[in-house]
Amino acid sequence: MSDAGVTIRDVEPREYAAVGALTVDVYVGEGHVNPESPYVAELADTATRAASAEILVAVADGDVVGSVTVARAGTEFADIAREGELEFRMLVVGKQGRGLGVGTALVRKVIDIARTEGWRAVVLTTMPTMLDARRLYDRLGFEHVPERDWKAMSGLPLTVMRLPVN
Known part of the structure; x- marks a missing residue:
């Protein structure tokens, strides 16, 4: 998938470090996660995630700008x-990818995967501080499912959203 110079594809092992650094930069650097949280190690460990989940990247001009x-x-x-x-x-878009439709393209790719594989819905958890992400999810038709909301180990309230796809 390519749009406006941005390509969405599966991560390559040589990009694991860049994806981990970008994820930590967005989550910690933008104040969503405390730098002392044990979650930071999980955010950084792309190789472990890639072993049991699918990681997509957005690439612009040869650089990973989202994941x-x-x-x-x-x-x-x-x-x-x-x-x-x-x-x-762990949807992230680095500063260099903002305004290019990277977040929208990544989420649309997830929705396409769900439809292709026959899933009934796409779900996500978001944090109260992730206002830009929340606007994106609302715009794409995701709805808050308050009965599924939960709290992080730190006590931070987390919001669950869902989009029926089939």
Whole structure:
């Protein structure tokens, strides 16, 4: 998938470090996760995620400018997916990718995967501080599912959103 000079594709092992650094930069650098949180190690460890989940990257001018982790229900990285749901996590767009439609392209690719593979819905968890992401999810038709909201180990409230696709 390519749009406006941005290509969405599966991550390559040589890009694991760049994806990990970008994910930490967005989550920690933009104040979503405390730098002392044990979650930072998980955000940085792209190789472990890639072993049991699908990682997509957005590439512009040869650089990784965005990424998302796609987890099928019942797998290690599916936190909230129930039977028939495809979950995505760790959606990030670096500063150099902002305004290029990278986030939208990554989420649309996840939705396409869900439709192609016959999943009934796509689900995600978002944080209260992720306002740009929330606007994107709302625009694409995701709806808040308050009865599925949960809290991180730190006590931070997390919002679950869902989009029926089939």
